[in-house]
Amino acid sequence: MMEHIHQLLYAIICLHIKSDTGELSPSMLSPIGIFTETLHKVNTFMEAQQHGSRIRKFFRQGEMNIxxxxxxxxxxxALNIFGIQSMSLLTDINKIKQYAKEKHEEVLELIASLSDANSSDQASSMNRVFSSSYNSSTSFSMLPSExxxxxxxxxxxxxxxxxxxQESPRIAILGAGGMGKTTIARAVVHHHxxxxxxxxxxxxxxxxxxxxAVGLAALLVSCLELKAGKNLTEQVVHHFVSSPPSLLILDNLETLWEPLSSRGDxxxxLSCLTDIQHLALIITMRGSERPAKVRWTRPFLxxxxxxxxxxxxxxxIDITDDLHNTEDIDKILLLTDNMPLAIDLMAHxxxxxxxxxILARWEEERTSLVSDGYNKQSNxxxxxxxxxxxxxLISIPNTVxxxxxxxILPDGISDNELLQCDLHIxxxxxxxxxxxRTSLAYNTxxxxxxxxxxxxEYMQKFHPAPFSFxxxxxxxxHNLLEL
Incomplete structure (x- = not known):
C-alpha cells in the first residue's frame, strides 16, 4: 500500500514539473481527487487501528477489512488512471530517482576527495552537507527513542x-540483519x-x-556541532579528549567497514577513538566479526x-493485542523463525x-508480504x-x-554431509x-x-539452487536411506 502511495506521489510531482503553466490539466484533477479521497480512507484505517479497545477492534474487524x-x-x-493518462510517468519517476542518485554520488565524491590536507573551506562545505540532518540544539535531542x-x-x-x-568499555553488538542490534543499542543509551x-x-x-572514514568524521563533526576545520579526524578526537566521559554509539558500522577499500581507514x-580512555564505544554491525585495531572489552557479546x-x-501480542488464539499466533511465528524484524512486520x-x-497471503506472497517498505527496518x-x-560474501565465489x-534444507547439513555430497564447489x-561471518547461516x-x-524463503524466490547442485x-x- 505504501509503495503505491509513493508511486502516485511521484507521478503527481512529475506532472507538476512537466506543466508549462505550473498548473495541472483539468483532466488530471479528477484522478488526483480520487487519490486524495483514498488517502483519507487510509488515514481513517490507520487511526482506527491505533485507537480503541480490544473488544471494539474485534467487533469492527469486518468493517476494517472492507x-x-x-x-x-x-x-x-488511481494507478490505472495515471498509467493511461501518461505513459511516460514511469520514465519521469525513474529520472527523478536517477537525479537524486546522481546528487547523492556527487556528495560521496566530495567526501572521498576531502582529505586531512584540504582547506577549511572544503571541510566547512562538507559540514554543511550533513547539517540538515543534525540541526538540533543539543546532542540529547538527537538520540533515537527508547x-x-x-x-x-x-x-x-x-x-x-x-x-x-569497567572503565569506558568498547562493545560490538553483532548478528544477522533484522536481529534487533539497533534496538538493543537504543535500550542501552536510555538505560537509567x-x-x-x-x-x-x-x-x-x-x-x-x-x-x-572522512565521511564519518564529517558526520561526527556535524553531530557534535563543531565548526569544521582542516583536519576533521583530529578535530573529533580532540573534542572527545577535552570532553567529560562520553558514550559514542556507531550504528550500522558495517556500511563503512565492509568494503576493503575503506576498512583500514x-x-x-576507531583505534584513535578508543585511545581516549574516558570515551565508551558501542558499534552495531551485521555479521559475527569485530573490526581490528580495537581492544574490545571482554567478555565479548x-x-x-x-x-x-x-x-x-x-x-x-504487544503489537497485535491478545485477540488471536495461541495456535494461530504460533503458526505466524513459525514463518518468522523468531527473527525480530520478521515478527514485527508480520504482527503489524x-x-x-x-x-x-495473513496465513493465506503467505502461501502466495512469501517474504514479499513483508517487503513493502522503503528501508531495511520495514522491508x-x-x-x-x-x-x-x-x-x-561476494568476494568468495560460490558462497551464494x-x-x-x-x-532447501530446513534441518541444515553437517560438515560430513556437505563434503560427501561432492557439490564441486x-x-x-x-x-x-x-x-x-556474515550471520546468514549459523551452527546448531x-x-x-x-x-x-x-x-x-528469500533465496528460493530470488536465488534458487541450480539443479546441478x-x-x-x-x-x-538417497544413498543414506538405502544403507
Missing part, C-alpha cells in the same frame, strides 16, 4: 550494562545507569549515509540469536488483516539483500550458491565460514549448518 479493501482498490484505480517493545533481549542488555562497570553516568554526553550516530579511526518462543509471542500485518488472511527482502551484497543449497568450507547445537526460514544433495540422501 475499508482496507476499499483503500487498495482506490489506489489501484524501544517501547523489548522482549527476549533482557540478558544481553544486562550483560552490556555490566560491562560499563547510562543516563546517570553520561547525561548529555551520549551520541547515537547512524552510519548508513557515509562510506569512508575505518579501523584506524555473542552474536544475537532469534528470540525464544515466549519472547516472540510476547512481542507479537496481522493487526490490520487478521491471522487467517524484509531489502534487509536480506543488503546482507547478500556484503563484500565478505551454498546459501541457495541450504535454503571449490573451498566449500571457506564458503561456509563466509556465511557464518548439533553442529549442523542452518539458515533461518525468512532467508530460506540439488542433484548431488538428493543422490547423497
Amino acid at each position: 475499508l482496507l479493501k476499499e483503500c487498495n482498490m482506490g489506489l489501484q484505480q 524501544p517501547k517493545i523489548f522482549h527476549g533481549r533482557e540478558s544481553e542488555l544486562v550483560e552490556i550494562i555490566q560491562l560499563f562497570t 545507569q547510562i543516563t546517570r553516568k553520561y547525561a548529555q554526553q551520549r551520541y547515537f550516530v547512524m552510519c548508513d549515509s557515509v562510506s569512508t 575505518i579501523e584506524e579511526f 555473542l552474536p544475537l540469536q532469534p528470540l525464544t518462543q515466549d519472547a516472540a509471542r510476547k512481542t507479537f 500485518l496481522v493487526d490490520s488483516e487478521g491471522c487467517y488472511r 524484509l527482502d531489502l534487509s536480506i539483500s543488503l546482507s547478500l551484497s556484503s563484500p565478505r 550458491d551454498l546459501l541457495s543449497i541450504l535454503s 571449490k573451498n566449500i568450507l571457506t564458503c561456509k565460514a563466509s556465511l557464518l 547445537e548439533q553442529k549442523r549448518l542452518k539458515v533461518l526460514l525468512p532467508i530460506r 540439488v542433484h548431488p544433495i538428493l543422490t547423497n540422501f
Whole structure:
C-alpha cells in the first residue's frame, strides 16, 4: 500500500514539473481527487487501528477489512488512471530517482576527495552537507527513542550494562540483519545507569549515509556541532579528549567497514577513538566479526540469536493485542523463525488483516508480504539483500550458491554431509565460514549448518539452487536411506 502511495506521489510531482503553466490539466484533477479521497480512507484505517479497545477492534474487524479493501482498490484505480493518462510517468519517476542518485554520488565524491590536507573551506562545505540532518540544539535531542517493545533481549542488555562497570568499555553488538542490534543499542543509551553516568554526553550516530572514514568524521563533526576545520579526524578526537566521559554509539558500522577499500581507514579511526580512555564505544554491525585495531572489552557479546518462543509471542501480542488464539499466533511465528524484524512486520500485518488472511497471503506472497517498505527496518527482502551484497560474501565465489543449497534444507547439513555430497564447489568450507561471518547461516547445537526460514524463503524466490547442485544433495540422501 505504501509503495503505491509513493508511486502516485511521484507521478503527481512529475506532472507538476512537466506543466508549462505550473498548473495541472483539468483532466488530471479528477484522478488526483480520487487519490486524495483514498488517502483519507487510509488515514481513517490507520487511526482506527491505533485507537480503541480490544473488544471494539474485534467487533469492527469486518468493517476494517472492507475499508482496507476499499483503500487498495482506490489506489489501484488511481494507478490505472495515471498509467493511461501518461505513459511516460514511469520514465519521469525513474529520472527523478536517477537525479537524486546522481546528487547523492556527487556528495560521496566530495567526501572521498576531502582529505586531512584540504582547506577549511572544503571541510566547512562538507559540514554543511550533513547539517540538515543534525540541526538540533543539543546532542540529547538527537538520540533515537527508547524501544517501547523489548522482549527476549533482557540478558544481553544486562550483560552490556555490566560491562560499563569497567572503565569506558568498547562493545560490538553483532548478528544477522533484522536481529534487533539497533534496538538493543537504543535500550542501552536510555538505560537509567547510562543516563546517570553520561547525561548529555551520549551520541547515537547512524552510519548508513557515509562510506569512508572522512565521511564519518564529517558526520561526527556535524553531530557534535563543531565548526569544521582542516583536519576533521583530529578535530573529533580532540573534542572527545577535552570532553567529560562520553558514550559514542556507531550504528550500522558495517556500511563503512565492509568494503576493503575503506576498512583500514575505518579501523584506524576507531583505534584513535578508543585511545581516549574516558570515551565508551558501542558499534552495531551485521555479521559475527569485530573490526581490528580495537581492544574490545571482554567478555565479548555473542552474536544475537532469534528470540525464544515466549519472547516472540510476547512481542507479537504487544503489537497485535491478545485477540488471536495461541495456535494461530504460533503458526505466524513459525514463518518468522523468531527473527525480530520478521515478527514485527508480520504482527503489524496481522493487526490490520487478521491471522487467517495473513496465513493465506503467505502461501502466495512469501517474504514479499513483508517487503513493502522503503528501508531495511520495514522491508524484509531489502534487509536480506543488503546482507547478500556484503563484500565478505561476494568476494568468495560460490558462497551464494551454498546459501541457495541450504535454503532447501530446513534441518541444515553437517560438515560430513556437505563434503560427501561432492557439490564441486571449490573451498566449500571457506564458503561456509563466509556465511557464518556474515550471520546468514549459523551452527546448531548439533553442529549442523542452518539458515533461518525468512532467508530460506528469500533465496528460493530470488536465488534458487541450480539443479546441478540439488542433484548431488538428493543422490547423497538417497544413498543414506538405502544403507
